[in-house]
Amino acid sequence: MLQQFGFTQYESQVYQALITVDEPLDASAIVKRSGVPRAKVYEVLHRMTEKGMILESTVEKKRMYTALPIESTIEKLKADFEDNVEQLRNAQIKETPIDDRVWTLKNNQSIQxxxxxxxxxxxxxxIISGWADDLEEYLPILEAKSNEGLSVNIHSIGSLETTIPSVSTLIPDTHHETLERSRILIIDEQEMLFxxxxxxxxxxxxxxxxxxVKFFTEFFYHDVALTEITQKYKTQIMEDQDVRDVLLKLRY
Known part of the structure; x- marks a missing residue:
């Protein structure tokens, strides 16, 4: 029950044993209901008490326990999560020298x-390039950065509605068989992501x-140049079979 929130299996078993009964339990009853070994139960009860997940009381010299109510538990877990997020956000970031290693990353959500x-x-x-429907997710940040005075250059596959002036737009042709989904980002001429x-x-x-960084910067402007050339001389290009075939084999 609680393991997905960072609690141990024994802690989860103790909490479940207490929350599913409508009366306080002593350690012996908790052992029977939870399956936690007697040798471990007091240690687990102590940890759960310290974490504020269970309440304890002494009745007639016997220590009794009951669980924090479900709704209170949910509110506590939410608050703990927000506190942990805030601590992570405020963690000191150490300055590091330029890292010229190449790091790989998988999973689209992580990449985004x-x-x-x-x-x-x-x-x-x-400098950023990608498909229009993908770039739209980043437009608020890009436009805000542009308004702050940063140089923002975009190469978009497909039409993109934006106030940013430096946008090169390629409208895919039906012959663009090798056109692939991709993203290029270069910031401050110092770091790249592809x-x-x-x-x-x-x-x-x-x-x-x-x-x-230099290679992907040049790769970006290579795409921009090809887009401008293709748009300006589209009629001539499409009429020239050899030139058209060469251009349509390119990635852009």
């Missing part, structure tokens, strides 16, 4: 959370490596 965190950390410039889909799952790399 990290991307947002990096956006919040940006102080001078942001995410793509491999075997239906999102995976990402993150690094402050100068060569990689």
């Amino acid at each position: 959370s990290l991307l947002k965190e990096l956006l919040h950390q940006a102080k001078d410039s942001i 995410a793509g889909i491999e075997e239906t799952k999102w995976q990402a790399i993150r690094s402050q490596s100068r060569p990689l």
Whole structure:
């Protein structure tokens, strides 16, 4: 019952034994109802009392126990969780030297959370590319950063409604068979994140490596340049079979 909230199995068993009976119990009764060994039960009861999860009283020289009511327990767990989150948020962040290692990350939610965190950390410039329906999630942060005076450059696959002036938009053609979902983020010309889909799952790399930051910056402007060229000379390109085939094989 309580293990998913960080309690031990014995603590959970003791709480469940107490909450499911409408009367106080002594240690012997708790052992019978919970299955916790007698040699461990007093230690567990002491911990649960210290955590405020059970109440204790002495009746006729016998120590009796009862559980904190369910609704009170829920409120306590919520409050404890919020306190832990706040402590984590206020934890001192130590300054570290440039980390040129390449870190990998899986799971789309984790990648999105990290991307947002990096956006919040940006102080001078942001370069970001992705699909419009994906980029929309980050627009509030991007527009706020742009309003603060940061240089924000976006390359969007699909139309994106935004007040940010520097947006390059590629409207996919039916012939773009190799066009893949991906995200590129470079902040302050110092750190990059690249995410793509491999075997239906999102995976990402993150690094402050100068060569990689430079490579993905140039890769971003490569996409922007191809987009502008394709839009400006679309008629000529589509009429030239060789040129069209080469362009449509590119990732952008």
